[in-house]
Amino acid sequence: MHISSWKKPLRENKPLFNRGLSFWGGALSGREPMREKLEQFRSYLFLIPGLFFLMLFTYLPILWSSWLSFNRWNLLSPKPKFAGWENFVELWHHDVFWLVMKNKFFFVTISIFPTMFLALVFAILIDERLKGRVYYIYSLFYPTLIPMAAAAMLWVYIYSPNLGILNILLAELGITKLGWLGSSETSLWALIIMTFWKNLGFFMLIYLAGLQNVDRELYEAAYIDGAGWWRRHIKITFPLVGPTSLFVLVTAIILTFRVFDQIHLMTEGGPGNSSNVVVYYIFENGFKFFDWGRATSLTTILVCILLTLTLIIFGIFGKRITYTAD
Amino acid sequence: MRKKTIFIILLALIFAFASNASAKTKLRFFYPVGVAGPLVKVINGMVDEFEKENPDIDVQPVYAGNYNQTMQKVQTAVLGGNPPDIAVVEISELFSLLQMDALIPLDQYIEQEGGQKFLDDYYKGFLGNAYGRDGKIYGFPFQRSTPILYWNKDMFRAAGDKLKAAGLDPDRPPKNWDELVAYAKVLTIREGNQTKQYGLIIPGGWNDWIFEAFSRQNRSQLIKEDGLTVTFNSPQNLEALNLWVKLMQDLKVCPVLRPWNITPDDFIGGVTAMMYYSTGGMAKIRKTAQFNWSAAFQPAGKQYGTPVGGGDFHIFKGIPKKNQDAAWKLAKFMTTPEMAAHWSIESGYVAVNKKSYDLKKMKEFLAKFPQMTVARDQLNYAYPKMMAVNYQLIRNAMTTNLDAALEGKKPPEKALADAHKLMEEAIKGK
Numbered sequence: 087m088h089i090s091s092w093k094k095p096l097r098e099n100k101p102l103f104n105r106g107l108s109f110w111g112g113a114l115s116g117r118e119p120m121r122e123k124l125e126q127f128r129s130y131l132f133l134i135p136g137l138f139f140l141m142l143f144t145y146l147p148i149l150w151s152s153w154l155s156f157n158r159w160n161l162l163s164p165k166p167k168f169a170g171w172e173n174f175v176e177l178w179h180h181d182v183f184w185l186v187m188k189n190k191f192f193f194v195t196i197s198i199f200p201t202m203f204l205a206l207v208f209a210i211l212i213d214e215r216l217k218g219r220v221y222y223i224y225s226l227f228y229p230t231l232i233p234m235a236a237a238a239m240l241w242v243y244i245y246s247p248n249l250g251i252l253n254i255l256l257a258e259l260g261i262t263k264l265g266w267l268g269s270s271e272t273s274l275w276a277l278i279i280m281t282f283w284k285n286l287g288f289f290m291l292i293y294l295a296g297l298q299n300v301d302r303e304l305y306e307a308a309y310i311d312g313a314g315w316w317r318r319h320i321k322i323t324f325p326l327v328g329p330t331s332l333f334v335l336v337t338a339i340i341l342t343f344r345v346f347d348q349i350h351l352m353t354e355g356g357p358g359n360s361s362n363v364v365v366y367y368i369f370e371n372g373f374k375f376f377d378w379g380r381a382t383s384l385t386t387i388l389v390c391i392l393l394t395l396t397l398i399i400f401g402i403f404g405k406r407i408t409y410t411a412d
Numbered sequence: 413m414r415k416k417t418i419f420i421i422l423l424a425l426i427f428a429f430a431s432n433a434s435a436k437t438k439l440r441f442f443y444p445v446g447v448a449g450p451l452v453k454v455i456n457g458m459v460d461e462f463e464k465e466n467p468d469i470d471v472q473p474v475y476a477g478n479y480n481q482t483m484q485k486v487q488t489a490v491l492g493g494n495p496p497d498i499a500v501v502e503i504s505e506l507f508s509l510l511q512m513d514a515l516i517p518l519d520q521y522i523e524q525e526g527g528q529k530f531l532d533d534y535y536k537g538f539l540g541n542a543y544g545r546d547g548k549i550y551g552f553p554f555q556r557s558t559p560i561l562y563w564n565k566d567m568f569r570a571a572g573d574k575l576k577a578a579g580l581d582p583d584r585p586p587k588n589w590d591e592l593v594a595y596a597k598v599l600t601i602r603e604g605n606q607t608k609q610y611g612l613i614i615p616g617g618w619n620d621w622i623f624e625a626f627s628r629q630n631r632s633q634l635i636k637e638d639g640l641t642v643t644f645n646s647p648q649n650l651e652a653l654n655l656w657v658k659l660m661q662d663l664k665v666c667p668v669l670r671p672w673n674i675t676p677d678d679f680i681g682g683v684t685a686m687m688y689y690s691t692g693g694m695a696k697i698r699k700t701a702q703f704n705w706s707a708a709f710q711p712a713g714k715q716y717g718t719p720v721g722g723g724d725f726h727i728f729k730g731i732p733k734k735n736q737d738a739a740w741k742l743a744k745f746m747t748t749p750e751m752a753a754h755w756s757i758e759s760g761y762v763a764v765n766k767k768s769y770d771l772k773k774m775k776e777f778l779a780k781f782p783q784m785t786v787a788r789d790q791l792n793y794a795y796p797k798m799m800a801v802n803y804q805l806i807r808n809a810m811t812t813n814l815d816a817a818l819e820g821k822k823p824p825e826k827a828l829a830d831a832h833k834l835m836e837e838a839i840k841g842k
Contacts, residue, residue, distance in 0.1 A: 162802070249683065358816045
């Protein structure tokens with residue numbers, strides 16, 4: 087088994103996706119035999135049904151909504167009317183737009199790294215064959231299995247200011263009771279904590295799977311060489327779960343950007359937009375206020391941001407992380 | 413031969429079932445639950461009763477969440493060209509639905525039932541939100557309420573000496589704003605920096621509705637009946653908001669923005685001595701509160717006053733005529749004296765049909781729980797709730813700014829002025 091290191095550039099490895107099926111590398115060069123070309127044609131044929139539905143439900147709606155974002159279309163002007171950049175200019179001057187953007191980035195940055203770090207730590211601890219590890223796996227993973235709607239209602243009661251268990255515990259510790267969902271200081275934090283609880287187990291499980299790919303012999307060798315627990319994990323585990331981390335990072339960003347259900351059920355963005363984030367704000371504008379022009383222009387902005395973010399992440403990590411190849 | 417016979421019988425059976433199925437009118441019925449309590453079961457039970465009486469109609473009740481969520485579901489369905497047949501939405505939404513050209517007028521149905529004479533059976537206060545600007549009737553009252561003041565008699569009694577020392581009677585609730593403040597002060601119990609017991613809760617979430625009550629009590633309103641003239645920024649409203657800020661920020665006898673859904677739990681759990689809440693939450697309190705409690709009119713400002721609240725039936729355009737007819741049957745059925753009484757007893761909402769209160773069942777029930785008459789009697793001082801197109805946008809402007817003022821983040825003057833401006837924009841368009 088060959089394990090590539092953190093710093094090794096991708097080009098030294100065998101290309102991952104080029105296993106004789108490449109269209110450009112193969113068919114265009116004209117050197118491949120006829121049979122192979124036919125094979126390629128067939129494989130593209132298999133993509134058509136998938137592509138058809140992607141077109142219908144993803145690409146066309148994206149194009150359609152970007153077009154709508156340049157139109158005025160709301161309850162008072164029920165037919166879309168071209169308005170140029172008006173929607174975007176209005177958003178630029180709208181306080182709530184900047185607030186929901188700020189909230190979103192706060193939400194993402196605050197929740198992702200602790201989630202990833204703790205998920206990895208728990209995964210390592212469970213991987214070390216603790217006693218009763220099955221119990222730990224279950225108890226960490228079960229929040230992921232609870233439907234979000236049920237979990238949200240549960241947390242509404244946990245956060246109840248006078249009767250909820252959280253404030254009662256805080257009071258036992260001598261800390262002032264907090265308003266949680268009813269206060270604009272804490273409502274966003276309340277959602278972050280709840281989302282953390284909900285997602286932790288999922289990422290822990292992915293990390294646990296990633297750890298199974300790490301060669302045990304490496305740990306043994308390091309142990310013999312006298313490396314301590316921390317050193318072993320910092321030098322071996324952390325670099326080798328790189329690909330898993332990339333996957334977790336991207337998934338976590340997508341998951342937290344999409345956060346919606348808990349906001350809808352727990353705060354509806356309140357009090358005073360303090361827990362409102364972009365996706366919920368899009369929903370509010372579209373389905374609550376019926377301002378489709380504004381909703382679609384927000385969507386366009388969000389798509390651009392997510393696209394840039396994904397490109398940046400793959401730009402940074404794609405070069406530095408290598409996948410184990412046989 | 414045998415094969416053929418079987419084939420024909422099968423074919424006949426298929427047709428029989430098919431025609432049977434198509435003869436049944438299928439109704440999609442969206443409804444909200446706007447208060448705490450297990451009311452979904454009650455509505456589904458009433459729908460079952462209706463189906464028993466009308467075997468040719470098949471009603472599919474769809475619980476669509478709270479009032480906001482139900483309106484969103486209805487709007488989306490209408491825009492998608494697949495409207496429900498009948499839906500209950502919050503009464504202030506009427507003008508938005510009319511703007512979308514989503515509803516049919518109910519006048520012809522009401523004519524068939526006997527016109528004005530038929531309408532006279534229903535409380536007039538609940539019909540104020542049913543009419544469009546064209547004078548036609550588009551809504552039919554169903555789960556209707558007014559906010560009332562719930563009070564914990566045991567807590568009042570426990571603080572009897574202190575109340576008497578402040579010149580207040582521990583056996584009755586406050587009758588006006590000054591008394592409200594005085595009672596709330598005495599009834600708040602603090603230990604260190606923790607509040608053990610609040611004097612009063614004015615919940616968040618629907619604080620715009622409760623605020624409308626305070627506005628009415630101070631002889632003002634939020635938006636005039638024409639649905640166009642905004643009066644949110646009136647000096648009387650400022651006075652009302654200042655009172656709230658005083659209760660929450662200065663005296664700290666009322667928690668800030670307690671979420672709407674869990675406020676009844678706070679009352680039941682003994683967190684507060686008084687609570688403003690819809691009468692629709694009363695069944696839950698009646699069934700779970702382990703202490704003596706009662707309900708009263710909201711204390712008066714310059715006068716008693718309150719908006720009505722709740723949801724009306726609406727029947728939609730763009731569905732077959734026979735579905736509309738069946739939908740009317742359902743609306744009528746749900747508001748017969750018997751059904752309205754049943755709904756009122758199970759939920760706490762006011763029975764919209766006056767004749768409900770003549771029923772023996774209802775009389776016996778009210779003898780046991782006289783609190784249930786408070787919201788109905790308060791109708792004498794009730795006004796229609798504010799209505800305007802783009803209500804969701806307007807409501808959002810009101811709640812965000814009220815929230816900001818109550819949390820002490822915006823001076824009350826500015827909060828009212830900001831909301832006022834946004835409301836005018838929402839009504840007149842950009």
